Amino acid sequence: MLSSETDRFAHMVRICDVRGLARVLSMVENGHILAPSIMHSLYNPERSSLTVGITGPPGAGKSTLTNRLITFWRRHDNKVGVIAVDPSSPFSGGALLGDRVRMQDHASDPGVFIRSMGSRGHLGGLSGATRDALEVLAAASYDPVLVETVGVGQAEVEIASLADITLLVLVPGLGDEVQAMKAGIMEIGDIIVLNKADRPGIEQLAMSVNASLELLPDQSERPPVVKCSAQTGEGIEDLTETITSYISSLTERKQIARRRTSLILDSIIREKGRYLARKMVTDRYGSVEKAIESILEGETTPYGIGEMLSEFIDNKRECENEH
Amino acid sequence: MDRKVRVLIGKPGLDGHDRGAKYIARALRDAGMEVIYTGIRQTPEAIANASIQEDVDFVGLSLLSGAHNHLFPEVARILKEKGGSDIILFGGGVIPEEDIPGLKEVGFKAIFTPGTAATEVVDFIEREIKAR
Ligand SMILES: Nc1nc2c(ncn2[C@@H]2O[C@H](COP(=O)(O)OP(=O)(O)O)[C@@H](O)[C@H]2O)c(=O)[nH]1
Ligand SMILES: [Mg+2]
Numbered sequence: 501m502l503s504s505e506t507d508r509f510a511h512m513v514r515i516c517d518v519r520g521l522a523r524v525l526s527m528v529e530n531g532h533i534l535a536p537s538i539m540h541s542l543y544n545p546e547r548s549s550l551t552v553g554i555t556g557p558p559g560a561g562k563s564t565l566t567n568r569l570i571t572f573w574r575r576h577d578n579k580v581g582v583i584a585v586d587p588s589s590p591f592s593g594g595a596l597l598g599d600r601v602r603m604q605d606h607a608s609d610p611g612v613f614i615r616s617m618g619s620r621g622h623l624g625g626l627s628g629a630t631r632d633a634l635e636v637l638a639a640a641s642y643d644p645v646l647v648e649t650v651g652v653g654q655a656e657v658e659i660a661s662l663a664d665i666t667l668l669v670l671v672p673g674l675g676d677e678v679q680a681m682k683a684g685i686m687e688i689g690d691i692i693v694l695n696k697a698d699r700p701g702i703e704q705l706a707m708s709v710n711a712s713l714e715l716l717p718d719q720s721e722r723p724p725v726v727k728c729s730a731q732t733g734e735g736i737e738d739l740t741e742t743i744t745s746y747i748s749s750l751t752e753r754k755q756i757a758r759r760r761t762s763l764i765l766d767s768i769i770r771e772k773g774r775y776l777a778r779k780m781v782t783d784r785y786g787s788v789e790k791a792i793e794s795i796l797e798g799e800t801t802p803y804g805i806g807e808m809l810s811e812f813i814d815n816k817r818e819c820e821n822e823h
Numbered sequence: 824m825d826r827k828v829r830v831l832i833g834k835p836g837l838d839g840h841d842r843g844a845k846y847i848a849r850a851l852r853d854a855g856m857e858v859i860y861t862g863i864r865q866t867p868e869a870i871a872n873a874s875i876q877e878d879v880d881f882v883g884l885s886l887l888s889g890a891h892n893h894l895f896p897e898v899a900r901i902l903k904e905k906g907g908s909d910i911i912l913f914g915g916g917v918i919p920e921e922d923i924p925g926l927k928e929v930g931f932k933a934i935f936t937p938g939t940a941a942t943e944v945v946d947f948i949e950r951e952i953k954a955r
Binding site for chain 2: 523601613616
């Protein structure tokens, strides 16, 4: 029963039935019971679709830029998928998702599929759901699939690095934020986009970014830096050329497939590891809060609990080996 | 399962005043919903497309220009055509009392006229969700 349902949903994705596709994205996002088996059925490490992450601080022009990039790929007749992630409110859990406003040029184009996601703030859930949403759109043969995330927190940076290519968008006038992002600049961007080039301060930004790139230990891995204005369109051609040549440098399909697979497996290991450890603590103490109480009452320590977890996992392995 | 109520707020037609639409959008967010706002001057086709792609439970349309008798039913029609007949529709804006029955007939569950408190819209959505 379950498996025929799975097949039905996977089939709707593969034939790109828009309604069905949208449903599957919700299932993935909501942690529906069938989601893992649908993903299992859809996953293809050697899929031809590329995924492009677009990350940077709020207001940097990521959505406006995404709108431009959609136009570029549509001119080449590619079906383009977009996942736009915005933060959920930590207070209400709700979210106001307004990225589509900047992508209106494509609102009636059947070759463009845009999906807005709230970060929902659950542990590890954001990256898990976004990771799977990318694979779903790729399986529906959208190529490329663009993912826009606000690049401030660890989770968002993690998502951006799940994509095959990552654009880091920076803008003039961030000052301290650029300082704070220096480490990030060196690690996450395959291409660094200096947007709002129509604004004063762009040269200063270029200088400070180049100066931090000088610090990269391996200068052969220095990412290209492109100035543009997503608003006026100036420099967008430079950017699309840079992206295209980056894509053609990724010739080794097998290598991309290996990188993708290892990132996804790694992220699933972390997700399940956290789940398993939490569950074990909850089983033993009733809840994580109660475990904390026990520690404060001097019954154990966080390390003692860690030790208990290790022993449990090792014992389990030994039991299995006996069979 | 971590399910959220998803609502799309759209503005068909030519008027450029979206203060009311944004006010409702924020109120729904503050009530814990995920609200997709698509911006002003959207065609019925664009609104219906977005609603399907976003897999929303509700679509709320806001219109001040007086073209609701044409544009609201258009959105309803295209949504149905695209397989979204289970999506609940509501509308708001400057809509004369005598137009409301006609809009309800084509599928609008509720029409909110100017001066409606945002909590009424929140209550409406929560009631509909419970009734499902
Ligand atoms: N001057 C200028 N404004 C821009 C540019 N790109 C985007 N914007 C504006 O910056 C604001 C935020 O843009 P948006 O794309 O929503 O940014 P996001 O939050 O990074 O997705 C909007 O008002 C855009 O019109 C640009 O290149 N130059
Ligand atoms: Mg945005």
